[in-house]
Structures are given as C-alpha cells and as structure tokens.
Amino acid sequence: MKTLLTQSKLSIILTVVSLLILLLDNLGLFKLPKALMQNVTLPIQYGLYKSGHTLLSQFSFVFEARFAYQQNIALKKQLADLLSENSNLRRRLSESQGAIDQQNSLSPRTFNLLPARPVGFGRYLILERGSLDGLREGEVVVFKDNYIGKIKNVTPKSSQVMLLQDPDSKVAVFSQGKGTKAKGILSGQFGSELLMDKILHSENISEGDVVYSEGSEGLLPRGLVIGRVSKVESRENELFQQARVKPALDIPDLDIVFVILN
Amino acid sequence: MKLTAVVFLLTGLLYSTLIPWDLTLVLLITRTSLVSDKSGYFLAFWFGLLNSYLLNQPLGLLSFSYILIVFLITQIKRSTLSLNWLNVLLLSLVLTILHQILKIVTNHASIDFKEVLAQNLIVLPLYFLVLVWAERFVVKRAFRLKL
Numbered sequence: 402m403k404t405l406l407t408q409s410k411l412s413i414i415l416t417v418v419s420l421l422i423l424l425l426d427n428l429g430l431f432k433l434p435k436a437l438m439q440n441v442t443l444p445i446q447y448g449l450y451k452s453g454h455t456l457l458s459q460f461s462f463v464f465e466a467r468f469a470y471q472q473n474i475a476l477k478k479q480l481a482d483l484l485s486e487n488s489n490l491r492r493r494l495s496e497s498q499g500a501i502d503q504q505n506s507l508s509p510r511t512f513n514l515l516p517a518r519p520v521g522f523g524r525y526l527i528l529e530r531g532s533l534d535g536l537r538e539g540e541v542v543v544f545k546d547n548y549i550g551k552i553k554n555v556t557p558k559s560s561q562v563m564l565l566q567d568p569d570s571k572v573a574v575f576s577q578g579k580g581t582k583a584k585g586i587l588s589g590q591f592g593s594e595l596l597m598d599k600i601l602h603s604e605n606i607s608e609g610d611v612v613y614s615e616g617s618e619g620l621l622p623r624g625l626v627i628g629r630v631s632k633v634e635s636r637e638n639e640l641f642q643q644a645r646v647k648p649a650l651d652i653p654d655l656d657i658v659f660v661i662l663n
Numbered sequence: 664m665k666l667t668a669v670v671f672l673l674t675g676l677l678y679s680t681l682i683p684w685d686l687t688l689v690l691l692i693t694r695t696s697l698v699s700d701k702s703g704y705f706l707a708f709w710f711g712l713l714n715s716y717l718l719n720q721p722l723g724l725l726s727f728s729y730i731l732i733v734f735l736i737t738q739i740k741r742s743t744l745s746l747n748w749l750n751v752l753l754l755s756l757v758l759t760i761l762h763q764i765l766k767i768v769t770n771h772a773s774i775d776f777k778e779v780l781a782q783n784l785i786v787l788p789l790y791f792l793v794l795v796w797a798e799r800f801v802v803k804r805a806f807r808l809k810l
Contacts, residue, residue, distance in 0.1 A: 407701070408701055408704070408737060411701055411704050412704055412730060412733070412734045412737075415704050415705075415707070415708045415726070415730050416727060416730050416731070416734075418708070418723075419708065419711070419712075419723040419724075419726035419727040419730060420723060420727060421723070422712070422722050422723035422726070423721055423722060423723030423724055423727065424723075425722075426721050426722040426723060427721060431722055435716065435722075438716070442716075442717065445676070446676065446679060446680050446717065449676055449677070449680045449681065450680040450681060453680065453681040454681075
C-alpha cells in the first residue's frame with residue numbers, strides 16, 4: 402500500500418513537473434540552454450545519421466537486386482516501344498513532307514491526289530490503297546512532278562502499279578534541252594534504264610535533255626518528268642533515233658506516292 | 664540500471680536520426696509491463712525530456728505522454744487482468760494510438776498509422792527480450808523470510 406501511494410505520488414509530481422517545463426518552454430525560457438546543448442548533441446546526431454546511411458547503402462544492393470531483373474525487362478520493353486514510335490514518327494514526318502512537296506509541285510486545285518504508301522516492290526509497285534479508296538485501273542501514279550507508273554490491277558485494299566521499267570509500259574514522251582526538242586515512245590526494259598524510241602532524225606536530242614510525258618493518251622497529264630537522256634543512239638541506216646533515258650527517281654527510296662484520281 | 668539508461672539513450676538518438684518509430688515508447692511499455700518499480704517513472708520523465716529536445720518538440724510534452732502511459736500500465740497491472748504477451752500487444756496498440764492522438768493535438772499533424780503499425784510489430788520481440796533480460800540477467804535482491 403505504501404509502495405502504491407509512493408508511486409502514485411511520484412507519478413503526480415513528475416506529471417506536474419513535465420507540464421511546468423512545457424509551460425516554461427512555450428514562454429521561451431529554455432531557448433538559451435537548448436541552443437548551448439545543441440552544440441553537443443547536433444554533431445552526435447549528424448554522426449549517427451551519416452553512419453547509419455552509409456551502412457544501409459552497403460546493403461542497398463540486396464534490396465535493389467530483387468527489382469533489377471524486373472526493371473531491366475520493363476526498360477527493354479520501353480526502349481523497344483520508343484524505337485517503334487520513333488520509326489513511326491519518322492515515317493509520318495517523311496510522308497507529311499512528301500505531301501507538302503507534292504502540293505508545291507502539282508497544284509491540288511488541278512489534280513485530285515490520293516496519297517498511298519508502297520508496301521511491296523517487285524516487277525510491280527504495290528500500294529496499300531485499292532478500289533475501296535477510289536482507285537481505278539489506268540490511273541497515274543506520281544511523286545512531286547515525276548511520273549512513276551500507271552495502275553495495272555486493283556483489288557479492294559491494294560493495287561499494282563506498272564512502272565516505266567516494265568517491258569509492257571509504253572508512254573508517249575518528249576525531250577527538251579537547250580535548243581533541242583524531240584518526240585518519241587518510251588518503253589521499259591528490265592534494268593535501270595529506259596529506251597526512248599521512234600525519234601525522227603529531223604528532231605534534235607542530246608545527252609542531258611529532260612524527258613517529259615506527252616500527255617496524249619489516257620489519264621496521263623502532260624509535262625510530268627520521266628528522266629534524263631543518258632545516251633543517244635543515232636544510225637543513218639535506221640529509220641529512227643533511239644535514246645537511253647535514266648529515270649529521275651529511285652522507286653525503293655519512296656515512302657509515299659500519289660495517285661491522280663480520275 | 665545503467666545499461667537500461669544507455670539503451671534508452673540509444674533508442675532516443677535512433678528515433679531522432681535514423682528510425683522513424685518511437686522505440687523509447689515501445690521499450691517503456693514492455694519494460695513497465697514486466698518490471699514493477701519506480702524507475703519506470705524516472706525513465707519516462709528524463710527520456711521523454713531528451714526525446715522532446717532531440718526531436719525539436721516542446722519540452723515536457725513527451726515526458727507527460729510517457730508518464731501517463733507508465734501510470735496506466737501500472738494501474739492495469741494492479742487489476743485482475745494478467746499482462747501476458749497478448750494483452751501487452753493489445754495494450755501497446757491502444758497506448759501508441761493514444762500517444763499519436765496527443766501528438767496530433769499538440770503538433771496539428773495527422774495520425775501516422777504506419778508508425779503505429781511498425782511500433783506494434785516490434786512490441787512482441789522486445790517484450791520477450793526484456794522478459795529474458797529481466798529474468799536471467801537482472802540480479803534480484805535477496806529476501807529473507809520472517810520467522
């Protein structure tokens with residue numbers, strides 16, 4: 402009982418003292434002693450804090466290793482996604498630039514142009530547009546003011562373009578240079594060059610002349626660039642002159658082409 | 664007693680620097696549950712003052728809180744309720760929440776339930792540690808039978 406009373410008395414005394422200290426601290430009477438004591442305790446606290454963190458950092462790899470594998474996989478996936486997005490954005494930028502350049506070359510007021518992306522290249526150039534997009538056989542495919550070919554086959558979702566290099570391709574053209582002008586028929590030959598045939602001897606043609614479409618047949622407009630004359634073959638015993646024509650464009654380099662809709 | 668004071672000093676320093684949990688409070692709860700003497704009040708008072716100073720809180724606040732907790736535990740021990748490890752755990756949960764409420768009232772902060780949970784997770788290991796310590800390593804005064 403005595404112990405009980407003593408302990409209760411002690412608890413009351415200490416509680417009162419604590420509350421008194423609290424009151425005096427709120428009045429600011431302990432500012433100076435606290436400031437003086439901090440000269441001693443702050444370095445100890447700082448030392449303990451730095452030591453603790455240094456010790457923990459030695460073992461941090463234990464915790465981080467667990468997540469490193471998952472983080473690695475996530476980062477790899479993120480990288481793959483970013484590369485794909487980058488590639489996509491570059492392609493779209495190229496297409497947009499192509500569309501702008503096309504508008505500057507062939508006025509959209511005169512020509513109704515449909516952009517199409519090449520998705521295959523063999524004997525024919527395959528486009529990812531078809532009859533559902535309004536394409537028809539015989540429509541002309543261009544890039545800026547360069548003639549590429551003519552649509553040969555159309556399916557609902559794709560179409561095949563017969564290129565100038567195709568042996569079945571026959572286009573009426575004319576060449577123009579400094580004081581030279583000649584008309585002929587351009588036919589394709591498997592390879593990188595084209596043959597301009599049926600050029601009259603009375604007409605002048607020379608190397609470097611630019612070859613354009615005549616525009617006298619089908620849907621082909623006049624004045625589309627075909628290429629440049631690389632070589633003239635003229636023999637007196639033959640009825641006509643011939644010229645080798647190098648195409649203006651390299652088809653595999655194109656990301657986008659345009660179809661002149663009827 | 665010296666060792667106890669050193670341990671309390673260490674817990675106070677750790678609380679103010681590295682570990683965000685009030686180890687002093689948990690140690691006080693477990694010690695008072697097992698050891699019945701006046702020293703609990705002195706430990707609560709002095710180390711409450713120290714912790715208030717180290718944590719830049721108003722002096723006397725934590726002392727008051729710790730003394731109150733020691734008093735409550737002492738009163739519960741005198742009741743018919745036995746303070747086994749399960750009861751100590753429940754008591755600790757109540758007292759740590761009470762301590763948090765007191766801190767909220769004075770500091771205008773919100774209850775940190777993570778701190779309450781973390782503190783109560785280490786109550787049991789500390790309880791058994793103090794139990795082993797009190798039973799095996801503390802020399803008790805010899806008592807004589809009055810014949």
